[in-house]
Each structure stands twice: as C-alpha cells, then as structure tokens.
Amino acid sequence: MNEPAITVYTPDSSLSTPLIMVREMFRDLFASRELAWRLAVRDLRAQYRQAFLGILWAFILPLANTVTWIFLSRAGIVSVGETALPYPVYVFTGTMLWAILMDAMTAPLQQTNAARGMLAKLNFPREALVVSGIYQTLFNAGIKIALLIGALILLGMNPGWNALLFPLGILSLILVGTAIGLLITPVGMLYTDVGRAIPLLMQFLMYLSPVVFPMPKEGWAATLFKINPLTPLIVTARDWLTGFSPEFLGYFLAVNAAALALLLVVWAAYRLAMPILIERMSA
C-alpha cells in the first residue's frame, strides 16, 4: 500500500516556499479540468434552458449597441470620423470584440461570487472556477463570432487568409480579460464596490478604445488611444478578421506577454487570498 499524502495547514504563507506553491498551482489546475468542464456545462445549460430567447442573449447587447451607434452616426447626432471599413462593419466588429473582453473580465469575480456557498463549505481546486469562466466565455464568444462572420459575408466582406489568425485575437482578448478580472477578484469578493465600479470604468474605457470611434489622428486623445493597452487588442483582432494587416502588431505582442505574466501573478494571489476570503464569508 502506498503512503497516503500528508496535508499540512499552518499560518505560514505559501509564498515562503515558492517552488512548492507553483507545483501545487499546476497540480490543482490539472486536477480541476473535469470540474471546470462540469461547472461550465451546468451554467451554460441552466442559463440557456431558462431563457426563452436562448443563445440570442449571447449577442443581443452588442447588437443593440451596434444599432444605437449606426443610428447616432447616420442621424448626425454624433459625428464619427472616417473609417477604412464601412462604419456598420467597424462598429459591429468593435462592439462584439469588446463584449468578449468584458465577458472574460467579469467572469472570475462572477464565478467566484456565485460559488460562495460551495467555497465556504467544500475543498475543491479553486482554479476550476476560473477555468469554467473561460470555457463559458469561449462558448459565448463562439456564438458571437459565428454571427459576426455571417454578417460580414452578408455585407460582402472577404476576410482572406488573415482570418485564420483571428482566433488568436480572440484568445488574447480572453487572456487579457481574465488576467484583469482575476486581479480584481480578491478585493471584489470582500467589497461589492469593485463589482459595481467595473462596468462604469469599462464604459469609459470603451470610448478610449477604437470600438465605436475610429482612432483620432492627432491631439491628446490620439495619444490616449495609442497608450491604451486595449487598443492593440481590438485593432489587431479586427484587422485580422477584415483582411487588413495589423497596425499595432508589436504592441499587441507586448500586451499579450505582459498579460500572461500578470495572469501568473494574479493566479497565485487568487489562491493565497481564498482562505482569507472564505474566512470573511458566512459558513
């Protein structure tokens, strides 16, 4: 008979033994794969089974956003600068991509919050919640992309071979979204202020990204757009999909590398934070 594993709980921070911590992180990530899948299947099924409009909800919001902006610009209420793409295509791809980023960003906090009851009572790999959130974002993104591509073909766009890189653009949106989402989760679990402030902040950020407006050519706004790390993500994904060569490829790669590093750090923070957060939840 092999010796059973020994688990030790002490007040010491696992940061004092970083190698063991990293090994445990990946061990738990591996162990969580089936649970993550189950949770994702559970949530998606329940979500779509209880909704009359079903998968429509995956794209109804960006669609409404698109219609609003097309209306605003057609009616001349808001004057939107020249875009290389036809404006409806520009705004439609923009809002769809932005919605995917938002989904990815809200998922970790939302998943962890929804699992409060389970977290407070059972010990399971906490990574499962995050991975389950990613699965769900991917599923919903799949629906959006199918619609997006359908619409582009209807509008007579030919993406060309570059479109094969488009999934990479989506993955990087989800990577960045998850990293930021996971970053705010520990504090967001303690204080609900965080969860409320995020949509507000993101609304503002949306107007600083080339989602519904094209990039300004000059002035301080142009600088802001250029600095904004979300700009290369949106622009690159859109360029790949619509057959342009990506404008900010270098910055795009840099943002992804930074997001990957950030993800590792915030993942560790999330694990360390869990017992402290659970302590502050009611049992």
Place this chain on the structure above:
Amino acid sequence: MNDTLIKVDGVSKKFCRSLKKSLWYGLQDLGSELRGRRHGGNGQLRADEFWAVSDVSLELSRGECLGLIGHNGAGKTTLLRMLNGLIKPDQGRIEIRGKVGALIALGAGFNPILTGRENIYTNASVLGLSKRVVDAKLDEIIDFSEIGDFIDTPVQSYSSGMSVRLGFSVAAVLIEPDVLILDEVLAVGDIGFVIKCLNTMRRLTANSAVVFVSHNMQFISSFCTRVMVMKHGVTLLDSPNPAEGIDRYFALVKHEQQTSGTGEAQVLGLDLLVNGEMLTGEEPSIPQGSPATAVLRMQVNGPRACAHASLFIMDETMVPLVCVPIHDAYSQMLCLPPGEHLLEIPLGIIDLNAGKYSFVVSILDANTSIGLARVQGLRPFRVFSDRTQWGKIVRPAVPKFRDIPGNISPFSG
C-alpha cells in the same frame, strides 16, 4: 503501527464581531499574505476580535470517531473548516494524512434548473470524482436516494428533503475518505432514510478517522469512541469515554429558575434523596436506575384555605416528562392548608435517559385552580449512564423464555 490520520497541535483562530471591521481586516490580511507574512499576525487580537478556536489539540487514528460537542458558537464548525483546509489557522499546525471527505453542504453545486441526473455529475465532480466513476455507480446513487422517476425532473421542483437525500446519496455512494468530516448531516429526512444514513456512516467510519459534530447525544453515544467538549473555542474535556463527555455537555446546559403565579404560596426548597443519601451540591448526578425521593419545603399563605401541589420533571428543552401529582391516601389531590410544609415525595426509580433535567413545582388554589406559585428550573440534576439511549425513559427488561406451542408460528404458512 502508528495510524494517526489527524494531528492538530495548538490551533487557534480568531473571528471578528463587526462586519465592517471584518472586511477591513480581511483586506489587511490579504495584503500581508501577498507579502508572504505569517497569517494571524503576532497572535494579538485586534479591536472587536475574539478567539473562535483557542489552542485546540487533538490526535485521531483510523477507526476512531471523535464526537465534537458544545453549544452554538463553541467553535466546532470553525475547527472543522480548518481541518477541511477551507480557512487557515492563525496559530498552530494541522496535519492530515490521506484523503479528506466531508459530508457537509449536501448537494453543493446543485443548479435548480437542471435535472437530478445532471446535478449528480456536477456534485460528484465538486467532490473530486470523475464522470467514469459516476457512470459506474449512477444507478446505485439513484436507488439510494429513493428519488425514483423524479431523477429527470429539475431539482427546483424537489422538496427540500428530496434534494438533501440526493446530495447525501451522491456523497455516500462515492466517497471513500481516510478522514471523514460530518457536520449535523443527519438532521434531515424521514426515519427510514436516517437509518440508511446511519448504516452508511458506520460503513465509512470503519475505515477512516471521523470527526462528527452533532447536537444529538444519541448519535454521539452510538457512534463515537471519543468525545471532545468545547466551549467558547476552548477544549473543556477530551475523553475516551463518550458517556463522560456527554455528561459534561449536559452540565453546560443552563436551567434558568423562573417563578410565576400570584405569590400566595412559596417554594422554600427542594432536595433530592438518592439511595437514602441527601444530594447536595450545585447539580447532582444521579446514576440511572437509582430510587429517588424529593424533599419539598413549601408554604401556603393566608386566606387560601387549601392548595394542591404537583411536581414535574422537565428535560433540557423544557418538555415535561414526568408528572407527580401529590395525593392523599384516597388518591385525591392532597389538601395543603396555610402554613409551612415539609413533604417527602417518593419519585420511584429514576429511569430517565442520560441527560439534564430539572423540577417544576406548581401550587394551585384547590377551589379556583388559580396558580399561586409555579417555579421552573428547580434543582437541576443530571442522569448518568454509560449509554445515551433512544428514548426518554430507559427501562431494561429481562425476558422469560416461554415454551413455543407446537411448531405453529403465526409467521409461517
């Protein structure tokens, strides 16, 4: 062979009374954790904090079952949560060998929209079991739960009993832990299901170290090989004799004395004579099966011509178990005239179950039945027995064997 599976060494945990401060401390703890500092700081309490668990140590081997008892807020659940690795101790060290299984939060991860069958899979994977394992045991789970055809109905239309049954079944059929944690899981379901749960628990406990929290002393008495009594986070007693632990637990139950009525009569004292010996002391312990006599001193005042008195024995939940009407020689209520009386009242054999009891004396006006005095929570006492039985009254019997008439039995043919 040393088969110690749980080793808890001087573990403490602090909690905070105020939510605002609790969240703020949470944020501070988060900060210090991320800087790699020790959890729990220097062992000092911050404002509004208290020790929910304080310097608790224990060791448990395979095959042992520890009953953890104490009143609400004694720190039992907090200790369990630390054993389960959900929260970190502020001080001390916990070492656990092998797989931990918990029968708490039955049906964790259930989604009300999905069917029972779908939820079995989710619940099982929360418990760390793969789809393959569940597939093999699905029928057994459904059988165990007695859910029947409802298994393909959304869980939201289940009764609360049904969903708990399903949750218990998933865990009971699937887990095979080395360390089993049980927290008041048997408080639900009808008696048929409770018996099934008990049998499952016996199977699971045979091969693991079990920590069992319950307020039901019958369960504790029949399962546990050891009992630990906690109060305000501190271990009061850790005994290999469950009966001793249970007795200690009952000693914690407070029977408040309460007087009501018009005040035209007084109870001046109530003493207990057991085996011919007057029991003094705060709270006497009577061995089960001893003959006892109550000595009641009371007074009836002025204008009332005649009063009737009765004695009751209440259990710890203030349910009256025994009624002793005080009679004269003709089986009528005894008329007590004004003045002071000292009565010796035989109570017979004390065959109450192990537990905590107290007396109520009630004195009524004989004509009008107006309550002159009613004193509750008088002279609390405990009944001690090696075994806490499944009944309020314990009356062991020795049968006489009779001849079996012919070979005809009412059960044959």
